[in-house]
Amino acid sequence: MKTRILGTGSFLPPGVVTNNDLGRMMDTSDEWIVQRTGIRERRWVEGATTTTDLALEAARRALESADVAAGELDMIIFATLSPDHEFPGAGCFLQAKLGVSGIPALDVRQQCTGFLHGLSIADHFIRAGTYKKILLVGAEIHSKGLDKTTRGREISVLFGDGAGAVVLGAHEGREGILTTHLHADGRFARELWVKAPTQAVSGERINAEMLAAGEHYPQMNGRMVFVNAVKKMPEALKEALDAAGATVNDVDLFVLHQANTRISEMVCSQLQIPREKFFSTIEKYGNTTAATIPIGLDEAVRSGRIKPGMLVATAAFGSGFTWASALVRW
Ligand code: UT7
Secondary structure: OEEEEEEEEEEEEOOEEEEHHOOOOOOOOOHHHHHHHHEEEEEOOOOOOOOHHHHHHHHHHHHHHHHOOHOOOOEEEEEEOOOOOOOHHHHHHHHHOOOOOOOOOEEOOHHHHHHHHHHHHHHHHHHHHOOOOOEEEEOOOOOOOOOHHHHHHHHOEEEEOOEEEEEEEEEOOOOOEEEEEEEEHHHHHHHEOOOOOOOOOOOOOOOOHHOOOOOOOEEEHHHHHHHHHHHHHHHHHHHHHHHOOOOOHHEEEEOOOOOHHHHHHHHHHHHHHOOOEEHHHHHHEEEEEHHHHHHHHHHHHOOOOOOOOOOOEEEEEOOEEEEEEEEEEO
């Protein structure tokens, strides 16, 4: 028995923010952003839209494409670093919006690798026979948590909002998740993080000085992240291929996490992945952390790049540091 992806869905908020729009908020330029990252535009939500609002649309589309009713779900797994509230988790809010009370709703907090962590958890629950149908969502709203001044330009130009979802179910046959691999190295936890609110202060978790210092915004050692991403993503892909007894040539499409086009190009060149086998969305959406891979899978399916029977490889690297990979026979 395997776990098969029965359907995919995604939702991007309509508000397009171009590099030139960012150039009006901070000291940056379209030229710098395109050259260093490959990103041309990203989506930002408007008004009081929350992460689970985006997730709900993606989930509905995934359920429809899987031909599964929300009431048939046995579990929700929600990968996000930007939940609606500090607690409870986004999974609980999404569950209420879908009207499926009673089933477990688990939040996964693994940033860029959150979707792959969720995929591995879902795969284990389904193959163990515990649950038959699981909704896995990756959704983020970064735009409400970025420093949109020149102080934050190294990070703020990279991230965008969006949501992607898959419905997973038990399947007898050769199609399904072949292997998943998860890793973390917490020694690098502070290289890409949000420092505050924090318990690591005496007194309250957030105060005026922390806000003034911008400690509630993400901070990143860009070069350290870059160097590790181009090392760990190929390693993770190789691990998945070896575990499944497959080679790069056997893979029909690589749908990787995308933080920077230069990172993706270096990963592809190390593994000699031809450009046409690499599916990219970063130009139009930026880095949507946990949502990037499920958005990519959905767009690849809907545009006909992924067809039943194809071998799809995926991998991610990000904050934690965490890295992960999976191989799926579609
Ligand atoms: O999912 C994981 C999350 N994140 C990542 O994977 C990101 C990994 N890191 C990166 O993608 C790259 O390190 C960045 C895109 C963040 C930066 O690219 P870089 O080629 O490493 O640039 P740099 O750090 O060498 O900065 C070059 C210059 C600096 O100015 P000085 O010191 O040379 O005068 C920066 O201050 O570019 C400046 N800079 C900017 N200029 C215009 C930094 N951000 C910007 C900006 N616009 N947005």
